[in-house]
Amino acid sequence: MTRKELFKNTLRKSVHAWKLINELPLSDDESLMLRHFMDQPGFLDLHWRMFVPAIKGQGTEEQKQKWLPLANKMQIIGCYAQTELGHGSNVQGLETTATFDPQTDQFILHSPTQTSSKWWPGGLGKVSTHAVIYARLITDGKDHGVHGFIVQLRNMDDHSPLPGITIGDIGVKFGNGAYNSMDNGFLMFDKFCIPRDQMLMRLSKVTREGKYVPSDVPRQLMYGTMVSVRQTIVSNASIAMARAVCIATRYSAVRRQFGSQNGGIETQVIDYKTQQNRLFPLLASAYAFRFVGEWLKWLYTDVTQRLEASDFATLPEAHACTAGLKSMTTSATSDGIEECRKLCGGHGYLWCSGLPELFAVYVPACTYEGDNVVLQLQVARFLMKTVSQLGSGKAPAGTTAYMGRAKHLLQCRSSIRKAEDWLNPAMVLETFEARALRMAVSCANNLSKFENQEQGFSELLADLVEAAIAHCQLIVVSKFIVKLEGEIKGKGVKNQLKNLCYIYALHLIHKHLGDFLSTNSITSEQASLANHQLRSLYTQVRPNAVALVDAFDYTDHYLGSVLGRYDGNVYPKLFEEALKDPLNDTVVPDGYHEYIRPLIKQHLRSARL
Ligand SMILES: CCCCCCCCCCCCCCCCC/C=C/C(=O)SCCNC(=O)CCNC(=O)[C@H](O)C(C)(C)COP(=O)(O)OP(=O)(O)OC[C@H]1O[C@@H](n2cnc3c(N)ncnc32)[C@H](O)[C@@H]1OP(=O)(O)O
Ligand SMILES: Cc1cc2nc3c(=O)[nH]c(=O)nc-3n(C[C@H](O)[C@H](O)[C@H](O)COP(=O)(O)OP(=O)(O)OC[C@H]3O[C@@H](n4cnc5c(N)ncnc54)[C@H](O)[C@@H]3O)c2cc1C
Numbered sequence: 001m002t003r004k005e006l007f008k009n010t011l012r013k014s015v016h017a018w019k020l021i022n023e024l025p026l027s028d029d030e031s032l033m034l035r036h037f038m039d040q041p042g043f044l045d046l047h048w049r050m051f052v053p054a055i056k057g058q059g060t061e062e063q064k065q066k067w068l069p070l071a072n073k074m075q076i077i078g079c080y081a082q083t084e085l086g087h088g089s090n091v092q093g094l095e096t097t098a099t100f101d102p103q104t105d106q107f108i109l110h111s112p113t114q115t116s117s118k119w120w121p122g123g124l125g126k127v128s129t130h131a132v133i134y135a136r137l138i139t140d141g142k143d144h145g146v147h148g149f150i151v152q153l154r155n156m157d158d159h160s161p162l163p164g165i166t167i168g169d170i171g172v173k174f175g176n177g178a179y180n181s182m183d184n185g186f187l188m189f190d191k192f193c194i195p196r197d198q199m200l201m202r203l204s205k206v207t208r209e210g211k212y213v214p215s216d217v218p219r220q221l222m223y224g225t226m227v228s229v230r231q232t233i234v235s236n237a238s239i240a241m242a243r244a245v246c247i248a249t250r251y252s253a254v255r256r257q258f259g260s261q262n263g264g265i266e267t268q269v270i271d272y273k274t275q276q277n278r279l280f281p282l283l284a285s286a287y288a289f290r291f292v293g294e295w296l297k298w299l300y301t302d303v304t305q306r307l308e309a310s311d312f313a314t315l316p317e318a319h320a321c322t323a324g325l326k327s328m329t330t331s332a333t334s335d336g337i338e339e340c341r342k343l344c345g346g347h348g349y350l351w352c353s354g355l356p357e358l359f360a361v362y363v364p365a366c367t368y369e370g371d372n373v374v375l376q377l378q379v380a381r382f383l384m385k386t387v388s389q390l391g392s393g394k395a396p397a398g399t400t401a402y403m404g405r406a407k408h409l410l411q412c413r414s415s416i417r418k419a420e421d422w423l424n425p426a427m428v429l430e431t432f433e434a435r436a437l438r439m440a441v442s443c444a445n446n447l448s449k450f451e452n453q454e455q456g457f458s459e460l461l462a463d464l465v466e467a468a469i470a471h472c473q474l475i476v477v478s479k480f481i482v483k484l485e486g487e488i489k490g491k492g493v494k495n496q497l498k499n500l501c502y503i504y505a506l507h508l509i510h511k512h513l514g515d516f517l518s519t520n521s522i523t524s525e526q527a528s529l530a531n532h533q534l535r536s537l538y539t540q541v542r543p544n545a546v547a548l549v550d551a552f553d554y555t556d557h558y559l560g561s562v563l564g565r566y567d568g569n570v571y572p573k574l575f576e577e578a579l580k581d582p583l584n585d586t587v588v589p590d591g592y593h594e595y596i597r598p599l600i601k602q603h604l605r606s607a608r609l
Pocket of ligand 1: 039040041045049080082083088089090091092122220221223224226227229236315316319354357358361367368369370371374378381560
C-alpha cells in the first residue's frame with residue numbers, strides 16, 4: 001500500500017473495531033484483545049491510552065463530566081501532545097506557552113519558535129479533533145512550568161484546522177508499513193485562545209482573577225499518563241518477544257544444515273548449542289517479561305488506589321519500576337527480534353518471515369514514552385537516593401527492600417559449589433542482589449567524591465545506567481521466582497517454567513559476567529558452573545521448545561510469517577509467496593527493452609558474437 005492507502009485502511013479498521021466494540025458489545029478486556037489483533041498503530045491507541053487517561057488523571061470532576069462522555073463515545077477524538085521539535089525528554093524544557101489573559105478569561109496558546117512546534121504526537125497529524133497539550137503556564141508575567149490543557153484543534157463540521165492552528169503529518173517513518181499507519185503530527189499555535197476552564201485543574205488552578213493556586217499533591221502526578229502507558233508497554237514487550245521467538249523456534253526446528261551421514265537427513269538447526277544459546281534465553285525472556293508485566297500491573301493498580309487516598313509514598317518506586325522495566329524490556333525485545341531474524345538465516349531477511357515488519361514497528365518502543373537511557377537514569381537517581389538513606393533508620397521497601405540487607409550483601413560470598421546449586425532460587429537471587437547493590441553502592445561512593453553532586457552524576461552517567469539495569473534485571477528474576485513459588489497448575493508446566501527461569505537468570509550472568517566478577521558477586525569458577533548448568537538446561541528445554549512457543553497460542557494469521565507456520569510447511573509456501581511478487585507478474589521484466597537489451601546487444605556487437 002502507498003502511505004495514503006495504508007493510513008486510510010487503518011482508519012477503516014479502527015472505525016470497524018469501534019463499531020464491533022459497541023455492537024457486540026465487548027468488555028474492556030475484549031476490546032484490548034481486539035486492538036491486539038488489529039495489530040497496527042492507529043489513532044485509537046492515543047485516544048484511549050493517553051487522551052482519556054490524561055483527562056481522568058488531571059481533570060477536575062466538572063472537567064471529567066464535561067469531556068469524558070464525549071471522549072468515551074468518540075464524539076471527539078483526542079491525542080497527547082507533549083513532545084516538541086526541540087524537546088522530548090526534557091519535559092520541563094518545553095517552549096509552548098499558555099498565557100492567561102484576565103480580560104478575556106482565556107489562555108493564549110502560542111508557539112514562539114520553530115523548536116516549540118509540537119512534533120511526534122500520534123493521531124495529531126490528520127485525525128484528532130482535540131488534544132491534551134502541554135505548555136508553560138504564564139500568569140501575570142510569571143512562568144509556572146509545564147501544565148496540561150484540553151484544546152480543540154479542528155472544526156467539527158469539516159475537520160479543517162481552527163484559525164490560529166497549523167497542523168500536519170511529520171512524514172514517513174522507519175520501515176515500509178510499520179508505524180506509518182499512524183499520523184504522527186506537527187502543530188503550531190499562533191496566539192490561539194481557549195477558555196480558562198480548559199486548563200486541566202486537578203493538580204493546580206488559575207482563578208478568574210489570574211491567581212495561580214498550586215495544589216498540595218506532588219506535581220509529578222502530571223506525568224501519571226506516562227506511568228500508566230509505560231506499565232502496559234512491559235506486557236507488550238512480552239507479546240512482541242514471544243511473537244519473534246515463536247517464528248524463530250518453529251523455523252529452527254524445520255531448518256536443517258550439515259550433519260548428514262550416509263545420505264541421511266541433516267541436523268535441525270535448533271539442535272546446535274549456538275542456536276540454543278541465542279534462542280532459548282529469548283524464549284525465557286518472553287515468559288519472564290510476561291510475569292513481570294503482570295506484577296507491574298498489580299503495582300500500578302496499587303499505587304493508583306493509594307494516590308486516590310492521598311497516599312503518595314509509593315509513587316517514586318512506581319515511577320522507577322515503570323520507567324526501568326519499560327526501558328529494560330523494550331531494549332531486550334528490540335534486540336531479541338533482530339536476533340530472531342538472524343537465527344532464521346537468509347530467509348529471516350525476507351519480508352514474508354514477518355520479522356522485518358515486526359522489528360520496524362516495535363523498535364520505536366525504545367524511544368517513545370521516554371528514551372530508554374533517560375528512563376534508566378531516573379532509576380539510577382532513585383537508587384542513589386535509596387543508598388544515601390541507608391543507615392538513616394528509614395528501611396528501604398518494595399523492590400529496594402534487599403538494600404536493607406546491605407551489610408550482609410556487601411560482604412557475602414556466593415556458596416555455589418556445583419552446577420546444580422545454580423538451580424537454588426535463594427542462591428540465584430542473592431547473586432543478583434549482591435551484584436545490584438554493589439554496583440549501586442560503588443556509584444554512590446564515586447559520586448561522593450565529587451563536590452558537586454550534579455556534576456558527579458553527569459560524569460558517571462554510563463556507570464549509573466549499568467547499575468540501574470542490574471537493579472531491573474534483579475526485579476525480573478525475582479518476580480519470575482515468585483511466580484514459580486505460587487500456584488502453577490501442572491507439575492510438568494512448572495518444571496518447564498523453572499527451566500526457563502534459570503535460563504533467564506544464568507544467561508544474564510553469562511552476558512554481564514564483567515559485572516558479576518568485578519563486584520565479586522561470584523568467582524570465575526562459579527561462572528563456569530553457571531555455564532555448565534545453562535548447557536544442561538538447554539538440553540532439557542530442547543524437546544519442549546516448540547510446545548513452549550505453541551503455548552503462546554498465536555494463529556498463523558496473527559504471526560504473518562511463512563517461517564513460523566504452525567504446520568512447518570515452509571518451503572512450498574516460500575515459493576508461493578515469491579510467485580506473488582509483482583516482479584513475477586511477467587517473465588521478462590519491465591525495463592528489459594529499455595536497459596538490459598541495449599546493454600547486452602552492445603556487448604554482443606563488440607564481442608562480435
Ligand atoms: C507485524 C506488525 C506488528 C504490529 C504491532 C503493533 C504494536 C504497536 C505497538 C503499540 C502500542 C503501544 C502504545 C504506545 C503509544 C506510544 C505513544 C507515545 C507517546 C509518547 O511518547 S508521549 C511523550 C513521552 N515523553 C516522555 O516520556 C518524556 C520523558 N521525560 C520524562 O518523563 C521526564 O521529563 C523525566 C523523567 C526525564 C524527568 O526529568 P526531570 O528530572 O527534568 O524532571 P522533573 O524536574 O520534572 O521532575 C523530577 C522529579 O520527578 C520525578 N519524576 C519524573 N517523572 C515522574 C513520573 N512519571 N512519576 C513520578 N515521579 C516522576 C523524578 O524522579 C524526580 O524526583 P526527585 O524525587 O525530585 O528526584
Ligand atoms: C513512534 C513515536 C511515537 C511518539 N508518540 C508521541 C506522542 O503521541 N506524544 C508525544 O508527546 N510524543 C510522542 N513521541 C515522542 C517521544 O516521546 C520522544 O521522542 C521521546 O520522549 C524521546 O525524546 P527525544 O526525541 O527528545 O529524544 P532526545 O532526548 O533528543 O534523545 C536523543 C539522545 O540523547 C540522549 N539523551 C537525552 N537526554 C539525556 C540525558 N539527560 N542524559 C543522557 N543522555 C540523554 C538520549 O539517550 C538519546 O540517545 C513519539 C515518538 C516516537 C518515535
